[in-house]
Amino acid sequence: MQQRAAITLALASLLAIGLSGCGASEAVETSPTSTSGQGSTTYPLTIDNCGTQTVVTAPPQRVVSLDQDSTEILLSLGLADHLVGTASWTDPVLDSLAAANSGVPRLSDNAPSYEVVLGTDPDFVTASFGRHFAQGGVASRERFAETGIGSYLSPTDCDNGISINGGGTRTHALTIDALYEEITELGAIFDVPDRAATLIDGLKTRAAAATEGVDFAGATVAFWFADTKTPYMAGGLSAAGLLAKTVDLDNVFSSSPEDWPATTWEAVADRDPHVLVLGDLQRDRFPGDRLDDKISFLESDPLTQTIDAVRNKRYIVLHGAELNPSIRFVDGLEKIQSWLREHKDEL
CATH class of the missing domain: 3.40.50.1980 (Nitrogenase molybdenum iron protein domain)
Known part of the structure; x- marks a missing residue:
């Protein structure tokens, strides 16, 4: 899969997907992921992601997730077979995701080096925190792009196009919609939008019950x-x-x-x-x-x-x-x- 800089394309239609139930701590049970671009996502897909525009021409096949939070979303979307590495963990994986995660190489308990990431031959890198893409982190998004590796940063770490953990400061309170946006966009990138919708619905249902x-x-x-x-x-x-x-x-x-x-x-x-x-x-x-x-x-x-x-x-x-x-x-x-x-x- 090749990545290149391009102009933005809104994902509004995907954000409006109808939702149906599954819990956050449960992996979504579905058929194997489409890898031929025949699913619901139309490629090339262009995303404006925290100030970086990336074109995804097909579902990524070899992904390194640089944070536990990102990894658990991908596992919940049934994408364990796409993960070639994970890093930066604070806790044990969710019990319901342990089996899926068992086959994913742990590159580092904290941040891995750029060379270690490259050693997995990835075509895409995801992160929850922009420090991985900042100076002193794993590598900049531009550096990944130079080697044909696409990248994605969670919207929860973005404020006015600037990464909070990459050196920015929040000017607006974080809302749960940013997390739902992340799940929706990853569902679009990997051509599993229905799985993303199901996961979001489960989160909403559980959150409503937990706050009643x-x-x-x-x-x-x-x-x-x-x-x-x-x-x-x-x-x-x-x-x-x-x-x-x-x-x-x-x-x-x-x-x-x-x-x-x-x-x-x-x-x-x-x-x-x-x-x-x-x-x-x-x-x-x-x-x-x-x-x-x-x-x-x-x-x-x-x-x-x-x-x-x-x-x-x-x-x-x-x-x-x-x-x-x-x-x-x-x-x-x-x-x-x-x-x-x-x-x-x-x-």
């Missing part, structure tokens, strides 16, 4: 992703900020436009949140990535011991992927709903 009756009545919250020294707490325009708004939690760092601003424990203690959402990361990149390390720190440090959520052990535990813009946002909502049912009287 959930109301924290403005209780305050902080979302801690990682690092005990300079903790990364979710800003108000981020995916975690979207979770907070959805269940009427008041994010104490909502004024920050950054997705995960690095702050201080003094700042957290000053805001004294009622609830702490803790990222349970299955990695060891920063101090306090893992849940046990987080709780041990919070309950032993003289300053953090004073925080209301710590004093009362009001912890909601979410995986890293559930705090990022991914199909796991609905798993996060379900866990928040479950926690509130058990602890509502404690607020």
Whole structure:
């Protein structure tokens, strides 16, 4: 498959596809993927993707997904046989996708090198976060294009044509529509639009059920992703900020436009949140990535011991992927709903 720069073409017709049910944690059960261009997508397909225009002349056959979130979407669309590499994982794969993922090579737990990616002979690269395409990342999108490799960046990481994780700053709050746009566009690129529609419908159905009756009545919250020294707490325009708004939690760092601003424990203690959402990361990149390390720190440090959520052990535990813009946002909502049912009287 060849890629080339071209003018944009809207995918409005695909975004308007009728939807029918399947859950986020379930791989879509369908017939094998069309690879001959005979399906619902008309090729060449031109996409304006976060400031980069790419022509897809046929469904990609050898794909490297640079992030767990992107990989789990592709697996959910039944595209495991197209994946020749994956990277940048924070958590174990969803149980329902484990069998499909077992045959996909893990190039790196974090970001792979450009040479490692090229070693898989890919014709397409996907990413959830634009840092992979920024200076110091895997390689720029232009560099991939020079070798005939197309690229795609999740719209959840894009604001006014600029990648947030590639050095930009959000000016608008993230909405769930950006995730649905990603699923729809990947469905179009790989000629499986019906699978994308089914996946989106399942997410919407589960999200509606997970938020029914959930109301924290403005209780305050902080979302801690990682690092005990300079903790990364979710800003108000981020995916975690979207979770907070959805269940009427008041994010104490909502004024920050950054997705995960690095702050201080003094700042957290000053805001004294009622609830702490803790990222349970299955990695060891920063101090306090893992849940046990987080709780041990919070309950032993003289300053953090004073925080209301710590004093009362009001912890909601979410995986890293559930705090990022991914199909796991609905798993996060379900866990928040479950926690509130058990602890509502404690607020």
